[in-house]
Amino acid sequence: MQTAELKIDDCWNRIGIWRSGKEKCPELDIVIHCRNCPVFSRTGHKLLRTPPPEGYRSECTKVLATKKEIKPLNVKTAFVFRTGNNWLALPSHMIQEVVNMGQIHSLPNINSNVLRGLVNIHGQLQICVSIGRVLGIEKRTRTEEELAPDHISPERLVVVKQENHLVAFPVSEVKGIIHYTTDMVKDPPVTVSGSKAVYTEGILQLEGKDIGLLKDRPLFKKLTKDFG
Amino acid sequence: MLLLLFEIGDGRYALDTNQVLEIVPLVKFKKIPATPDYVAGLMNYRGTGTPVIDLNQLVDSVSFEDVLSTRIIIVNYPVAGRGDRPLALIANNVTETASVQMTKPPPAGVIMDKSLYEDEIIPDTNNIIQWFDPQKTLSDKDITMLFEADA
Numbered sequence: 568m569q570t571a572e573l574k575i576d577d578c579w580n581r582i583g584i585w586r587s588g589k590e591k592c593p594e595l596d597i598v599i600h601c602r603n604c605p606v607f608s609r610t611g612h613k614l615l616r617t618p619p620p621e622g623y624r625s626e627c628t629k630v631l632a633t634k635k636e637i638k639p640l641n642v643k644t645a646f647v648f649r650t651g652n653n654w655l656a657l658p659s660h661m662i663q664e665v666v667n668m669g670q671i672h673s674l675p676n677i678n679s680n681v682l683r684g685l686v687n688i689h690g691q692l693q694i695c696v697s698i699g700r701v702l703g704i705e706k707r708t709r710t711e712e713e714l715a716p717d718h719i720s721p722e723r724l725v726v727v728k729q730e731n732h733l734v735a736f737p738v739s740e741v742k743g744i745i746h747y748t749t750d751m752v753k754d755p756p757v758t759v760s761g762s763k764a765v766y767t768e769g770i771l772q773l774e775g776k777d778i779g780l781l782k783d784r785p786l787f788k789k790l791t792k793d794f795g
Numbered sequence: 796m797l798l799l800l801f802e803i804g805d806g807r808y809a810l811d812t813n814q815v816l817e818i819v820p821l822v823k824f825k826k827i828p829a830t831p832d833y834v835a836g837l838m839n840y841r842g843t844g845t846p847v848i849d850l851n852q853l854v855d856s857v858s859f860e861d862v863l864s865t866r867i868i869i870v871n872y873p874v875a876g877r878g879d880r881p882l883a884l885i886a887n888n889v890t891e892t893a894s895v896q897m898t899k900p901p902p903a904g905v906i907m908d909k910s911l912y913e914d915e916i917i918p919d920t921n922n923i924i925q926w927f928d929p930q931k932t933l934s935d936k937d938i939t940m941l942f943e944a945d946a
Contacts, residue, residue, distance in 0.1 A: 615864035615890055619821070628822040632839040 575614075579607055641749040645771070647742035647778055648725060650699040651707040654778045656771060659744050661783055663726040664688075668737060671695050681790060686735050688726060695724070696790045698736045702763050707739075729787040736790075745778075747771055752780055798893045799868065800924065801886040804855040808886070808927040809893070809906060816869040816881055818889055821861065831937060832856070840869060840881055846941040847883040848933065859885045870929050874942045882929065882938065900926050 579585055579601040582592040598604045645656035666688060673684040686695040699706070712718060721740040726733055752769035763779075766786045771778040798809040799818070824836030824847050833852035837844050847867065851859045859865050866889035872882035895906075904926045 612864065612888070612890055615888075616862050618861055619863050624821055624823055627820045628839070631819055631822050631841065634841050 575610055577610075579604075583607075642746055643749065644744050644746055645778075645780060646725075647745050647773075648723075648738040649740040649742070650702075650738050651704045653699075653702075653704050654742070654776045655698070655702075656745070656778045656780045657727065658783050661727045661729055661787075663728045663733065665741055666724045666726065668720065668722040668724055671737070683737075686724060688724070688733075688735060693726065693733050693735045695735045695737070698738070698786075698790075701786065701789055702766060704763075727787070729783065732787075734787065734790055745771075745773060747773070755779070796895060796898060798895055799889065800891040800893055801866075801868070801927075802888040803850045803853075803886055804857070806854070807924045809924045810868065810870070810927045810929075811900075812892065814870045814929065816871055819867045819869060820863070821859075821865055821867060821885070827941070830941065834937075834941065835859075835885060838867070838883055840883060843881060845869070845881045845883050846938070847885060849885045850932075851885065851887065853932070860887065864888045864890050872929055872938065875935070875939050877942060880942055884929065900928070 578592060581588070582590050583595060583601040583604075585601070586592075594604055594606075595601070601607045644659040646659045646662045647654060647656045649655070669686055669688075671684045671686055674682065680700050681696050683695045683697050685692045687693075698704075713720070723738055723741050724735050725738050725741070726735045728734075752771055755764060755767045755770055766782050766789075768780040768782045771780050797812040799812050799815055800807060800809055802808065819840075822838050824838040826836045827834055827846070833849050835847040835849040835852070838847050839845070849859050851857050865885065865887050868884045868886055868889060869881050870884060871879040874880045897906075906924050906926065
């Protein structure tokens with residue numbers, strides 16, 4: 568097998584987008600990025616004009632001789648947030664929006680530990696509930712850093728929609744939308760008991776965090792039961 | 796539609812990707828005796844014995860070059876009485892696709908390279924690209940015979 572040494576002028580490293588020196592390729596003003604430049608793509612093609620490495624062909628032969636496994640990918644999306652010390656997730660389709668934390672106006676004569684009051688969301692009053700209290704999550708004491716006056720709070724109000732009801736609840740922090748496959752969901756540990764167990768679908772382990780995937784329906788039935 | 800661009804000898808060709816099953820690297824294949832020169836052999840494609848056609852042999856009577864850009868295009872080929880069967884075609888420079896406005900093969904069987912890149916900044920675009928239709932290029936009788944040998 569011939570091993571012809573390829574002579575490649577890596578002008579993209581020399582005068583192109585990845586240059587370290589001052590000299591700049593005049594073409595760069597026209598093409599903006601080297602990947603739009605014909606020189607760059609032509610050199611890329613040149614690399615493919617080289618003979619394959621040893622063993623490559625027999626390896627490909629082996630790979631191609633086996634049947635392709637097409638696994639049905641059951642990808643779902645979830646909205647991840649934190650209340651207290653707990654990372655939780657809800658199916659992302661129920662999330663209407665996330666807004667900055669506002670004032671929660673408490674309602675007199677209501678003895679509910681779930682209902683926090685009313686919040687103003689784009690000029691409309693929405694019911695505000697505490698998801699932590701339903702699940703029995705304890706309030707976390709704020710760290711000194713969080714109590715500092717210049718600390719920007721990551722607290723947000725999450726607005727969700729369930730069976731045409733809009734409900735808002737405050738969260739300590741929002742992570743965003745994640746993608747997961749159903750086989751990534753583990754059963755909740757047996758030590759999880761009480762209301763937490765009732766509303767937990769499973770545990771998702773992502774980025775070193777244990778995220779509790781919540782059952783949307785039972786949870787919001789409970790949340791909106793008293794004030795539908 | 797999306798076109799797969801490749802080369803055979805000096806010519807550039809375009810193939811409608813709807814006909815393409817998969818593009819795979821060069822593999823090893825078994826020789827089939829008493830077949831035309833352009834039949835490179837039989838490959839094991841996902842458990843099925845699949846005839847491999849060397850398009851270089853077919854067009855230019857030279858063998859393919861063993862480089863990374865020489866690839867095998869697996870197409871769906873309708874074989875008389877057997878339905879669609881995978882057929883492997885070896886071509887050069889199978890490295891590009893182009894998304895084009897047209898919905899059916901061009902009337903003259905050729906498209907200008909320029910028309911592929913109307914809004915892109917690629918200057919050397921004055922080549923003629925020929926429309927590649929496996930059924931028109933290959934002899935139907937020969938291919939059917941290959942599938943019979945394999946059965």
